[in-house]
Amino acid sequence: MIIVTAALKGGVGKTTTSVYLAALASSNRRTSTLIDADPQGSAADWIAESDDEQLNRIEIAEAPTERLLNKALDKVPPEGIGIVDMPPSHERLLNKALERARIVIIPTRVGGVETPRVKAVMELVPDDVPAGLVICSARTYTRSYQEAMQLYAQEGIPVWGTIPERVSITAGPTGPLAADGLESYKKVWRKILAAARS
Ligand SMILES: Nc1ncnc2c1ncn2[C@@H]1O[C@H](COP(=O)(O)OP(=O)(O)O)[C@@H](O)[C@H]1O
């Protein structure tokens, strides 16, 4: 199963989402592959630098070009899980990844400018591939969060989860995975599994 974490913008939570989901995908003695398609290699660095044991069963593949991406995707066994962390604003590479995706995760933040960006990514996703939003670093008690959720509901855009803003999540590789971050991403993970079964 190939899961692509897609956004056409940096700083929305793609890498954080990819790492947490890869950790969940590799629980229960399974391994998962985290395919880092961003030349910055922040997902690969995270896995390399972190002491968190929950990241031990993640295999990392650095694949910042079309050729390397295809190669890394080919290596994911049929029963395995590959999670692709995409760079921002590389639409060509994103399209290549989306062609091979079973599931697409679209991390976003709350804010008026984010909605058209989310829609632009949704347009790139092939019709038969399930896609859902993850609202990252959310302040759930704010009015702008409530309004954003209402808008997505009205427009029929699926939101698969909300990840609260947490200092422990910002810590990235310098700290362990945040317990409540994992709890929130677990809900997203269940949506992914449900979408993959349908
Ligand atoms: N739930 C969260 N709470 C707090 N900070 C977060 C959260 N999710 C992401 N961040 C922070 O936001 C910044 C951008 O996230 P990142 O995952 O690197 O985004 P991208 O890969 O899209 O550029 C990072 O500093 C990251 O630690």
Ligand SMILES: [Mg+2]
């Ligand atoms: Mg990133």
